[in-house]
Amino acid sequence: MLKKILILFIPLYISLSQNLIVLNKSDNTAMIFDLKKDKLLVQIPTGEGPHEVAISPNKKFAAITNYGTRENPGNSVTVLNLEKLTLEKTINLGDFRRPHGIEWIDNEKLIITVEANKSIIIVDVKNGEIIGAVRTDQEISHMLVLSLDKTKCFVANIGSGSISAIDLKGMNLIKNIQTGRGSEGIDITPDGNEIWVTNRAEDSIAVVDVKTLEMKTKFKVDGFPIRVKFSKDGKYAIISCARSGEIAVIDAKNKETIKRIKTAEKVDVEKTGRLFGSVFGDSPVPIGISIDDKNLIYVANSNADIVSVIDIKNGKVIKTIKTGKEPDGIGIW
Structure with a gap:
């Protein structure tokens, strides 16, 4: 009887506890940590070059884009079962290559950028089928975010310095909006009114009005701003700055x-095979960001092989979590 109780209890416990998933781009693995017990639960192989991860709304699955390498473009999505902590399936995307940005539209459908095709695609997870595609016709369509009602998608295009607004009902491109050189990171304010885009090549943030699809303002954030995430309460925008090795905490209203906070000390690790390698010297190269309900910031440092946990209030790193080689995509549930 005791064994049966334990078997039933474990999935419930996993779903209720605070957990972290980190993708290691150079190791082709996903690590899942129990943050309450401060322990690694499992390490699961992915496809080649896993870059971004998204947690399903019901917290049952994690979907991972396998971007591939410079020599070998990827074309698959790994789906993990978060209750069983196992590989659920691998979805082959066929001729759609270099999948990167990813979000769940609902518990059954994913939306994904595919850079090589200058497009976004909609994937039915249960059947493993592509059920729709829309071209951005922009260079390096990289990250994406959904409107609050899930009827629109906004895509950051690094090579074109723009974002693409896409209507998911009519499955058509609404507009491409110039935002700045190297538009890469993207997020939407919790009230759904603004889209923020990090322009890494010009050290700026562009703010786009969701209703008018016009750029409202642009302001400087130095240090190669590469990702942006909003706190749940909408008070703060957190920008990871890869060159300076910091996060910038921005007052979202003003x-x-x-403040700017160093994510790690100067690092000296083997940089061969990493995306940014020695480009940023001894910077830990913070990239992926996730923020929990208590406004603790989790930052993946791709050139330090750690996740830094940062308290917004005191502006300090309160602990670090050892990962595999070149952590990037990150998520909390």
Whole structure:
């Protein structure tokens, strides 16, 4: 009887506890940590070059884009079962290559950028089928975010310095909006009114009005801003700055920098085979960001092989979590 109780209890416990998933791009693995017990639960192989991860709304699955390498473009999505902590399936995307940005539209459908095709695709997870595609016709369509009602998608295009607004009902491109050189990171404010885009090549943040699809303002954030995430309460925008090795904490209302926080000490690790390698010297190269309900910030440092946990209030790293080689995509549930 005791064994049966334990078997039933474990999935419930996993779903209720605070967990972290981290993708290791150079190791082709996903690590899942129990943050309450401060322990690694499992390490699961993915496809080649896993870059981004999204947690399903019901917290049952994680979907991972396998981007591939410079020599070998990827074309698959790994789906993990978060209750069983196992590989659920691998979805082959056929001729759609270099999948990167990913979000769940609902518990059954994914939306994914595919850079090589200058497009986004909709994937039915249960059947493993592509059920729709829309071209951005922009260079390096990289990250994406959904409108709050899930009727629109906004895609950051690094090579074109723009974002693409896409109507998911009519499955058509609405507009391409110029935002700045190297538009890469993207997020939407919790109230759904603004889209923020990090322009890494010009050290700026562009703010786009969701209703008018016009750029409202642009302001400077130095240090190669590469990702942006909003706190749940909408008070802060957190920008990871890969070159300077910091996160910038921005007042989301006033668009002013409150503080900048180093994510790690200077690092000296083997940089061969990493995306940014020695480009940024001894910077830990913070990229992926996730923020929990208590406004603790989790930052993946791709050139330090750690996740830094940062308290917004005191502006300090309160702990670090050892990962595999070149962590990037990250998620909490």
